[in-house]
Amino acid sequence: MLDQLLARAVQLGSLPRLARVRHEPLARQAAVLRYLLGRAQGTAWGQRYGYAASLSAREFARRVPVSTYEQLYPEIEKILRGQPDVLWPGPAPRWQARSSGTTNARSKYLPVTSExxxxxxxxxxxxxxxxxxxxxxxxxxxxxxxxxxxxxxxxxxxxxxxxxxxxxxxxxxxxxxxxxxxxxxxxxxxxxxxxxxxxxxxxxxxxxxxxxxxxxxxxxxxxxxxxxxxxxxxxxxxxxxxxxxxxxxxxxxxxxxxxxxxxxxxxxxxxxxxxxxxxxxxxxQDEPGSPDLLLLLDHGIYYEFLPAEQYDSPDPRPIPLEDVTIGPSYALVISTNAGLWRYLVGDTVRFTSLRPYRVRITGRTKHFLNAFGEEVVVENAEAAIAAAAHATGCAVRDFTAAPVYFEAGPGTSRGGHEWAVELTGPPPADAARFGQLLDEELRRLNSDYDAKRHRDLALAPPHVHFVPAGTFESWLRGRGRLGGQRKVPRLANSRQVLEEVLSLMPAGPTGNDLQQ
CATH class of the missing domain: 3.40.50 (Rossmann fold)
Structure with missing residues (x-):
C-alpha cells in the first residue's frame, strides 16, 4: 500500500510537468532561459555579457560565444579551484563531475551545482x-x-x-x-x-x-x-x-x-x-513502443542546435528549438544551471518529432569509440598509435578501429576493440609489444577506457591486424574516395568500415596478424 501511495505522489509531481513539456515546449524553454539569465546576471560571466532576465533569446545568442570545454576551461578552472560567482552565483560547488578526457587532459572536470x-x-x-x-x-x-x-x-x-x-x-x-x-x-x-x-x-x-x-x-x-x-x-x-x-x-x-x-x-x-x-x-524514453526520447525542456537546461555543416566552423551559429526540423543531425549546445553557457557538448541528435520534441542520439561531432562507455576519441587513438609505433621502431601509414561486441554464451562477458593498422614498412619484430603499448597509452590518456580495461573485466586487450601496404588506398579507391582530403574514418562504433578493410587482406595467415 505504501508503495502505491509513493508512486501516486511521484506521478502527481511529475506527470503534469511532462505534459507541459509536450504541449508548451517553447514556453517552457523561454522560462528556463529567463531563469538562467536572471540567476547569473551578477556573476563575472553574466556581467561580462550583460545578462538580465529580460534579455531575448536572439540577443543572448548574439552576445555570448559558443564554447567547447577547452574554450570554457579557464573559467571552469577558477570554479574548480574554489572561486565563487564565476559562471553561476554563489560559492564554488562541492561536487565535480569527472568525465572522459579531452585533447588536453586524461579526464575533464565539470562543476555540479546544487541547482x-x-x-x-x-x-x-x-x-x-x-x-x-x-x-x-x-x-x-x-x-x-x-x-x-x-x-x-x-x-x-x-x-x-x-x-x-x-x-x-x-x-x-x-x-x-x-x-x-x-x-x-x-x-x-x-x-x-x-x-x-x-x-x-x-x-x-x-x-x-x-x-x-x-x-x-x-x-x-x-x-x-x-x-x-x-x-x-x-x-x-x-x-x-x-x-x-x-x-x-x-x-x-x-x-x-x-x-x-x-x-x-x-x-x-x-x-x-x-x-x-x-x-x-x-x-x-516515455513511450515503450518507440526508441525516441522526449527532450526535457524545463529541467534547468536551455537548448540550441548546431547544424552539421557548422561543426567545424570558426563562428558556429546554432539555431533555437523552434527552428529545428525532422531528419538532420544537430550538435547539442546547452546553457545550464551548472554555469555552462552555450556549451558544445559534442553529442549529436536527430529530431524524430516536433509535437512533442523527441530525438534519437546519432553520435558525436568527432569520430569516437563508445560501445562500452569508454569514450575513446580520435586524439586518444592517434596519440596511442604514435606511441606504440615509436617504441617498436615502425611507422604507421593509416589505421581504423571498431568495437568487438559481446557475444552470447558463457565466458564471453567482455567486449574489446579491433584495429587494422597499415605500416610503411615491415611489422615490428615484437608484434605483441605493439598491441600492449597501444593499450597502455590509451589507458594513460583516457580514464574511462582505463576503467573498462581494469583487470580485463569489461574490455579485453586490443586485437590488432597489420594489413598489407596499399590496403587503405584500395578501400578508398573502391569507394571513389581517393584524392584530396578523403580518408578512412579512424574510429567508428559500427564495424562496417573495419570489416570492409579486413576483407581486402589476402586469405589465410599473412604473418602480419596480432591476436591477444
Whole structure:
C-alpha cells in the first residue's frame, strides 16, 4: 500500500510537468532561459555579457560565444579551484563531475551545482520513476528495489571538493526516501575497485527483491552474469521473480538487447532508455513502443542546435528549438544551471518529432569509440598509435578501429576493440609489444577506457591486424574516395568500415596478424 501511495505522489509531481513539456515546449524553454539569465546576471560571466532576465533569446545568442570545454576551461578552472560567482552565483560547488578526457587532459572536470542536482538530475530521475510506475502499474516496482550501478567518488585534484562519475554524485546525494528504494547500500555502490565491487554487490543483491535495473549495459551485464553464476541459475527471474524493468543509458543498447533477453527470456523484462551525461540529464524514453526520447525542456537546461555543416566552423551559429526540423543531425549546445553557457557538448541528435520534441542520439561531432562507455576519441587513438609505433621502431601509414561486441554464451562477458593498422614498412619484430603499448597509452590518456580495461573485466586487450601496404588506398579507391582530403574514418562504433578493410587482406595467415 505504501508503495502505491509513493508512486501516486511521484506521478502527481511529475506527470503534469511532462505534459507541459509536450504541449508548451517553447514556453517552457523561454522560462528556463529567463531563469538562467536572471540567476547569473551578477556573476563575472553574466556581467561580462550583460545578462538580465529580460534579455531575448536572439540577443543572448548574439552576445555570448559558443564554447567547447577547452574554450570554457579557464573559467571552469577558477570554479574548480574554489572561486565563487564565476559562471553561476554563489560559492564554488562541492561536487565535480569527472568525465572522459579531452585533447588536453586524461579526464575533464565539470562543476555540479546544487541547482543542477535538484532541478535537473533529481527532477528527471523522479520523472523517469513516475513514468515507470505509470507504464507498469501491475509490477509494483516501488515495492522492491532498484539495482543501480554507478561509479565512485574521490577527492578532487583541485581542492576540497569531491569528484566522480555523475552517477556516483547523484547516488551519494539522493534524499532519504529515494535511498530506501535502491540497492546496494552506498558503501558498496561507491567502491572504487571494480573487481571487488562487482563481486561484493553480486553477493549482496542475491538476497534482495530486485524489480528494476538501472545502469550502463556494459557493467550491468558483467554484474548480472556474476549473479547468475553465484546463484547457479540460468535465468535472472529464478533469482529475482519480480524483475521487470531495465533503465539503461550511456551507450547504444542495440548490441546488448539479445544478451539481456537471454538473461531474462520470454519478453518478461521491459526496457526504457535515458539520456544523461556529466553535463546534464537531457531526455528519456516515455513511450515503450518507440526508441525516441522526449527532450526535457524545463529541467534547468536551455537548448540550441548546431547544424552539421557548422561543426567545424570558426563562428558556429546554432539555431533555437523552434527552428529545428525532422531528419538532420544537430550538435547539442546547452546553457545550464551548472554555469555552462552555450556549451558544445559534442553529442549529436536527430529530431524524430516536433509535437512533442523527441530525438534519437546519432553520435558525436568527432569520430569516437563508445560501445562500452569508454569514450575513446580520435586524439586518444592517434596519440596511442604514435606511441606504440615509436617504441617498436615502425611507422604507421593509416589505421581504423571498431568495437568487438559481446557475444552470447558463457565466458564471453567482455567486449574489446579491433584495429587494422597499415605500416610503411615491415611489422615490428615484437608484434605483441605493439598491441600492449597501444593499450597502455590509451589507458594513460583516457580514464574511462582505463576503467573498462581494469583487470580485463569489461574490455579485453586490443586485437590488432597489420594489413598489407596499399590496403587503405584500395578501400578508398573502391569507394571513389581517393584524392584530396578523403580518408578512412579512424574510429567508428559500427564495424562496417573495419570489416570492409579486413576483407581486402589476402586469405589465410599473412604473418602480419596480432591476436591477444
Amino acid at each position: 543542477a542536482l535538484h532541478y535537473n538530475h533529481y527532477r528527471a530521475g523522479r520523472d523517469m520513476l513516475a513514468l515507470s510506475t505509470q507504464l507498469y502499474p501491475t509490477q509494483r516496482l516501488l515495492q522492491g528495489k532498484t539495482l543501480s550501478l554507478g561509479g565512485s567518488l574521490e577527492a578532487s585534484p583541485f581542492g576540497a571538493a569531491q569528484a566522480g562519475d555523475v552517477s556516483a554524485l547523484v547516488m551519494q546525494s539522493l534524499p532519504g526516501w529515494a535511498q530506501t528504494l535502491r540497492t546496494p547500500p552506498l558503501p558498496l555502490a561507491l567502491l572504487e575497485e571494480w573487481e571487488d565491487k562487482i563481486e561484493r554487490i553480486a553477493r549482496h543483491v542475491l538476497r534482495q527483491d530486485v524489480r528494476v535495473l538501472a545502469g550502463v549495459p556494459t557493467w550491468m551485464l558483467v554484474l548480472l552474469r556474476r549473479v547468475l553464476a553465484l546463484a547457479g541459475a540460468a535465468d535472472l527471474r529464478e533469482v529475482w521473480p519480480r524483475l521487470s524493468l531495465f533503465l539503461h543509458g550511456a551507450v547504444a543498447f542495440g548490441p546488448y538487447r539479445g544478451l539481456f533477453e537471454q538473461l531474462v527470456p520470454g519478453g518478461q523484462l521491459h526496457y526504457l532508455e535515458i539520456y544523461n551525461a556529466s553535463e546534464g540529464y537531457f531526455a528519456l
